[in-house]
Amino acid sequence: MFKLLALSLLFVSALAQNLPDNYPFSVPVGSGSGTGFVTSGEGRITAVRVWELNNNQITGFQLRFDYVWGPIIGRSSNDRVDMTLFDGETIIQVSGKYNPSSFIELVQFMTNRGRFLSAGQPTGLSFNYYPI
Numbered sequence: 001m002f003k004l005l006a007l008s009l010l011f012v013s014a015l016a017q018n019l020p021d022n023y024p025f026s027v028p029v030g031s032g033s034g035t036g037f038v039t040s041g042e043g044r045i046t047a048v049r050v051w052e053l054n055n056n057q058i059t060g061f062q063l064r065f066d067y068v069w070g071p072i073i074g075r076s077s078n079d080r081v082d083m084t085l086f087d088g089e090t091i092i093q094v095s096g097k098y099n100p101s102s103f104i105e106l107v108q109f110m111t112n113r114g115r116f117l118s119a120g121q122p123t124g125l126s127f128n129y130y131p132i
Helices: 004-017
Strands: 045-053 057-065 079-084 091-098 104-111 116-120 125-129
Touching: 045 104, 045 116, 057 116, 079 116
Parallel strands: none
Antiparallel strands: 045 057, 045 079, 057 104, 091 104, 091 125, 104 116
């Protein structure tokens, strides 16, 4: 299953893509048993995909940089939600809820235009990442 440590690293990477020389750092949440990774791409983030299992646990997600989709982080499943960003729109915050034993239960990507992508259920402990 998709582990929290890996997801927190992706959030930092995703947020840093929209800031030229600022790289935010947030303390990882969860048990720390996940596998770390880095994802990046050429250009700005233009879309986000999130897969969830039974409208509950987040299993994976993917970022699109300009017109090219990056690798799927975690794994895909039948239930998927997508958000395409408008020109000039950026991700300014990623928040959600997690189960301390290992799973992300809810994830929300907020944009500078007040739009958000939300997947999962609001149960568990909260986390919140945003650029400095």
